[in-house]
Amino acid sequence: MTSVAESATGRAEAGSTAAGGAGLAFRLERAGLGYGRDAVLRDVELDVAPGEVLVVVGASGSGKSTLLRALAGLLPPREGRILAGGREVTGPSADRAMVFQDDGLLPWRSVRRNVELPLRIRGVSRGERGRAAREWIEKVGLDGFAGHLPRELSGGMRQRVQLARALVGAPRAVLMDEPFGALDAQTRVGMQRLLLDVLRDTSATVVFVTHDVDEALLLGDRVAVLGRTGVRAVLDVPDGDDARTNLRERILEEL
Amino acid sequence: MIAGPQTLTRSSSSGTAAAAGPAGSRGTAGGRAALRWGIRAASLLAAAGLWQALTAADARLWLRFDRLPTLGEIAERFAGQLTTPLYYLDLLQSLIRILTGFGLAAVAGITAGILVARSRRAGDVLLPLLEAVRPIPAIALVPIAILLFPTDEQGIVFITFTAAFFPVTVSTRHAVRALPTIWEEAVRTLGGTRRHVLWNVVLPGILPGVFGGLSVGMGVAWICVISAEMISGEFGVGYRTWHAYTVVDYPGVIVGMITIGVLGWLTSAAIELIGRRATRWLPRAEGSRR
Known part of the structure; x- marks a missing residue:
């Protein structure tokens, strides 16, 4: 569809100068995605700019999660190519962290040990791991819960842990698969605020999947609308309430 | 029994x-x-x-x-046995046999179960062998064990090993297959390799299922160690119980049975306890003990 690398947002530009890995750009070239014999998505053309927050909205069954799993490297494309940072995606990587809708935490690990996991995998020293984990646990508002097991936490708290675990390793992209979809409305608003807060300090590219149009407008720099046939439209999210209301109408029409 | x-x-x-x-x-x-x-x-x-x-x-x-024998006769015989060193020697001998056989079976069974479930090639090589031997009750291997091993001791451990190996392997294999894929995907998207997935997802994740297999394995291991001792041992509670029968010491038979029962209960309880400790992360579900 429209090439939009140039419409990268202010946050992205700020990000590229920030310390740490810059946000990752994604490009899907005529990608066909699906499981077994069934193609869920065909001929997907999509560019994700470094450092932007791209929200993918679509009805259930439209292939939102499929698209995200392909970007993560968990699902090889059946045709076409997927590029991350100019290189073809051949499998998962620590550069592309994923936040799952639910139950993505390892239930036998405490909050602290879940958050430390990506650093442990990378071979970071114990002291360093502990420090980073503590910092992130605090950042997502879970002070005092470091020793708890996931089953002792509420759904919202578990998603906070997932967020901390995804970001503690400073990935260049964060892929979020309806992370707040299973939460009640109030908790969700809190989580959205936290996410905006946390993302302000990172330069990571974010691809966020949801079926909630309001959530998409709140979080996204751009919104990609998935229909039955693939990507229907990629739209910039403007500032200003009126413009957003118009965009909301437009998205609901496309769905 | x-x-x-x-x-x-x-x-x-x-x-x-x-x-x-x-x-x-x-x-x-x-x-x-x-x-x-x-x-x-x-x-x-x-x-x-x-x-x-x-x-x-x-x-x-x-x-x-x-x-x-009456309860009184049994109690008297039991009290007498508890003062003889031979009783403890038998007990120790049986425990060593069962713990050796069972321990080897646990390690080998978990390894084989994971290999077969995680690697298609390993599955092709090992599964036919396992499925061919599995239907044979371990105790039917006694003649082979006697022919194969230089000493009776090794034969008995071999029988015990074989008995416990299959329940552990089968339950491990099923537990690996039943693992939700999301945990593996989570670790891989955090940069984890196959080795990381094995240590951080597969091994901890299968523990609940594996402990089920270990429990069953311990049960059949006792059946086999006692039977094997009755056939070919020179020490051990199984041997002593059978020996008591052959010398018409019927209270001694009952004492042997009680001893075996207590040992079986203790080892099962130990596995249950360790299992509960190792799987404390599971959503609390009561029911196994009631």
């Missing part, structure tokens, strides 16, 4: 304490619990009383109780 003697030991030790149970208040939760414990104790006591009545009267109703 194992439940019988356990019933007897319990009844003799807990009978007096629990007899007062049913007299407690009714209606309250505490009262109901006391009543239930009272009924349980009474059930054991009744069985022990029946045994005592039948053996003391030398009853010969189609089943013949005239050569079986």
